[in-house]
Amino acid sequence: MEAVIEIQNVTKQIKGRKIIDQISFDVNRGEVFGFLGPNGAGKTTTIRMIVGLIGITEGDIKIAGHSIRTDFEKAVSHVGAIVENPEMYKFMSGYDNLLHFARMSANVSKEKIDEVVELVGLTDRIKDKVKTYSLGMRQRLGLAQCLLHDPDVLILDEPTNGLDPAGIREIRDHIRMLARERNMAVIVSSHLLSEMEMMCDRIGIIQQGMLVDVQLVHDFINGAEKVYQFELIEKEKAKELLKHSHPQLSVEITSEGVAVAMTREEIPAIVKIFVSEDISLYGIEEVTKSLEERFLEITKEKEGVAHV
Amino acid sequence: MYKLVQNELLKIFKRSGTYVMIGLLILIVTVVGAFVKYQESGGTVPDNSEWKQGLQLENTNLEKQVAELEGQVPDSQITYYKRQIAINEYRIEHGLSPNSAYSVWEFVSDNVSIIELAGMFTIIIAAGIVASEFNWGTIKLLLIRPVSRSRILVAKYLTVLIFALIVVALCFSYSTVLGFILFGGPENASPYLNYHQGTVTEQSMFMHLLSSYGLNSVNMLMLATMAFMISAVFRSSSLAIGISLFLMFTGAQLTSLVAMKYDWAKYILFANTDLTQYFEGSPLVEGMTLPFSIIVLVVYFILFQLLAHLVFKKRDVAA
Numbered sequence: 001m002e003a004v005i006e007i008q009n010v011t012k013q014i015k016g017r018k019i020i021d022q023i024s025f026d027v028n029r030g031e032v033f034g035f036l037g038p039n040g041a042g043k044t045t046t047i048r049m050i051v052g053l054i055g056i057t058e059g060d061i062k063i064a065g066h067s068i069r070t071d072f073e074k075a076v077s078h079v080g081a082i083v084e085n086p087e088m089y090k091f092m093s094g095y096d097n098l099l100h101f102a103r104m105s106a107n108v109s110k111e112k113i114d115e116v117v118e119l120v121g122l123t124d125r126i127k128d129k130v131k132t133y134s135l136g137m138r139q140r141l142g143l144a145q146c147l148l149h150d151p152d153v154l155i156l157d158e159p160t161n162g163l164d165p166a167g168i169r170e171i172r173d174h175i176r177m178l179a180r181e182r183n184m185a186v187i188v189s190s191h192l193l194s195e196m197e198m199m200c201d202r203i204g205i206i207q208q209g210m211l212v213d214v215q216l217v218h219d220f221i222n223g224a225e226k227v228y229q230f231e232l233i234e235k236e237k238a239k240e241l242l243k244h245s246h247p248q249l250s251v252e253i254t255s256e257g258v259a260v261a262m263t264r265e266e267i268p269a270i271v272k273i274f275v276s277e278d279i280s281l282y283g284i285e286e287v288t289k290s291l292e293e294r295f296l297e298i299t300k301e302k303e304g305v306a307h308v
Numbered sequence: 309m310y311k312l313v314q315n316e317l318l319k320i321f322k323r324s325g326t327y328v329m330i331g332l333l334i335l336i337v338t339v340v341g342a343f344v345k346y347q348e349s350g351g352t353v354p355d356n357s358e359w360k361q362g363l364q365l366e367n368t369n370l371e372k373q374v375a376e377l378e379g380q381v382p383d384s385q386i387t388y389y390k391r392q393i394a395i396n397e398y399r400i401e402h403g404l405s406p407n408s409a410y411s412v413w414e415f416v417s418d419n420v421s422i423i424e425l426a427g428m429f430t431i432i433i434a435a436g437i438v439a440s441e442f443n444w445g446t447i448k449l450l451l452i453r454p455v456s457r458s459r460i461l462v463a464k465y466l467t468v469l470i471f472a473l474i475v476v477a478l479c480f481s482y483s484t485v486l487g488f489i490l491f492g493g494p495e496n497a498s499p500y501l502n503y504h505q506g507t508v509t510e511q512s513m514f515m516h517l518l519s520s521y522g523l524n525s526v527n528m529l530m531l532a533t534m535a536f537m538i539s540a541v542f543r544s545s546s547l548a549i550g551i552s553l554f555l556m557f558t559g560a561q562l563t564s565l566v567a568m569k570y571d572w573a574k575y576i577l578f579a580n581t582d583l584t585q586y587f588e589g590s591p592l593v594e595g596m597t598l599p600f601s602i603i604v605l606v607v608y609f610i611l612f613q614l615l616a617h618l619v620f621k622k623r624d625v626a627a
Contacts, residue, residue: 014624045626051452054624077454087445092322100318103311104453145449 002029004078004152004185005050010059012045012209019045021209022059027185029152032175034200034217035189042209043189044084047157050187051081064152077105080151082159086142090131094122094141097130098148105149112148120144120174136167143174154178154186160195172199228267230274231283232257238279245273259287312455312463313470320433320471329429333479337419341486344415363396370396391503398501398508412487413513419483420520426475427528428553434468434532435539435548438620442543447625457621461540465613468532472525480521502587520584527581530605531556533612534577540616567593580604 003026012020020042027033037043048054050061052068052075061068066075088097098117102108117126120140130138139159146154156175160168176199178184190196196203197217204214232238235253242251242260249266252259260270267284274281320326370389378386398404438461441447451457500516502509531552538548559578567573574580574593580601585591 048624048626053448053451054626055622073454073456076452079452081452083448083452085445087449089319089322089444089446091324092319096318096322100315101449101453103315104450104455106454 003027004029004064005187006062007046007050008060008062010046010049010061011057012042012049012054013057019209020049023206023209023211024059025204025211025214027153027187029185030179030183031202032179032186032188032200034196034203035187035206036193036196036203037189037191037206039191041206043191043206044157046206047081047083047155047187047189050155051079051083052076053083077149078152079155080146080149080153081155081157082139082142082146083155083157085161086138086145088130088138088141088145091129093129094126094133094137094144097141098126098144101145102148108148112150116144116147119147135162136164136170139163139167139171143171147178150182152184154184156186156188158190159188160190160192168195175199226264227259227261227287229254229259229285229287230257230270230281231285232274232279232281234279237277238274241273241277241279242270246270257282309459309463309466312460313466316437316464316467317470320437320467326433329432330475330478333422333426333429333475334482336425337422337479337483337486340419340422341415341483341490344410344418345490360400363400367393367396394503394508395501404499404501411491412484413517415487415491416480416483416517417520419479420524422479422483423476423521423524423528424556426472426479427525427531427556429475430468430472430528430532431535431552431556432549433471435535435552436545437464437468437536437539438616439539439543439545439548443545451625458617461617461620465533465536465616468536469529472529472532476521476525480517519587523583523587526583526605527556527578530577530581530608533609537612537616541619564592574600575604577604577608 005027007023007025010020010023011018023042023046025033035043035046045054049056050063050068052072056069061075063075064078066078068075088094089100092100095113095117098113102113117123120143122137122140122144125133125137130141133141143156143159146156154175159171159175163171172195175186175188179186179201188196188199200217202214202216205212230238235258238258239251239253242249242258246262246266250261262270271281271284370393374386374389374393441450450460499510500513502511502516534555535548535552538551539545542548555578560582563573563576563578566576567579571593574596579592579596582592583598583601585596586598586601591597
């Protein structure tokens, strides 16, 4: 694994207020990194610092080894980005827009433009003015604009904002494909958790300007211990029984039965208890927590710590 | 840099507003031409062989007025009379009849004031060229290219200059072509008589027109530079257009008001933008010279550019 983006102790201060506080993380090639946080947490600010739109108060950001502060042109030549909405020149055609941005990078040929247009599926409409485009098409044109110069790093701020489910899926597929096939490092920010779950390999959670956690999506969703649901009717009785036999476990009543947080090895013992007490057991299943639940859990935890 | 300028021109000429501006310029020159042509066909050129006596008569009248009015009316009016007298004398001496027909050159010369309008359009372009990128939100995509911010700003300024050159050249060449069609070429190339500090000199008409268009453009260029600076510093094209146009229409008058009381008026930008004062007529404030004005203009120019660059380079592009 090779880190293409290194974010080192970055702090951003505006008028004495710390907007971003000592953030550090790396993103590797071929990886989709999700940047998750509630509105106003500092996702967009961090992304703007990575692409050099706003200055860094302390710390440094390196892209492919070049510092964005001291070696801006080299660093940014490896980056393709959409920051918030992909605003284009509406009075020009999609093609003119791409031509415009292509001229600003070294060695982007006309063939390359055509290839990128083909890739995002805009070939039919590329000669039309951007003001006639739908939001989805603008988003795709935005993606095309990022890919013109074959960047190593792709940064997409809220890429699915305002898209319909088909559009979201399309963008998601593109992103996964670019990371897998072109070995790009992709940073995606969003507050839509379900989507991050499907798109990302790793997730960093930012809250109040601080990076509170970085985890692999897989670990993140599952956490350390699992929750199993026992499908049964006499829920109260089951809960009482477990309280006596396994006081260390947390038991919750759900609509189907009871949910118990525990390890797999403990299942047979619990089943034995239910059977001996004549409770009819209809099924046992593992409950995977959604990213959303985990996210709220983590942010709540940290907030609790912060408030104490 | 060439590609960046190409980009900026693309953005200007893909907008319909630009063509409206150019259309207006052409329309106004055409209307002026039609108007002059219509007037001309009403009366004929007085082809008086006794023109020398006529001029002499005019001169004695003027001299009388100068003697009477000196000290009572502003100096500029006296200067105007003196200039007229000197030119008339020169004509009598060298046998240059003032009674030549209205020709293409007179028409082009009359159209010099169209530069004000061309200047206005240049200001509008200069005011929008940076601020619009912020309004459209495209600044974010523009500044994440491997091109430094200063180079982008320089390219944008060069584009303003090119646009100014295009509109002035267009006015000049269109007036010339239209003048030829409507009024025909001059029968005998009559020179332009220039009066400067008591002496009259002959100039080729074409050179006179070129320098007259060029000198008149100085004002417009300085205002466009100022609009460009405001645009880059405040990110507001309406503010830039507002301030620049206001100063364009009132700057000269306000400065001459100040100049009546205070000597430091000569350091005001607008006291120096009209360089024709050194070639024809007299300077606004006593003691001003051409090199002085050029230095003042250069200082203002550097100040505007520095401000624009410093602020644009340091700016955090948020929202």
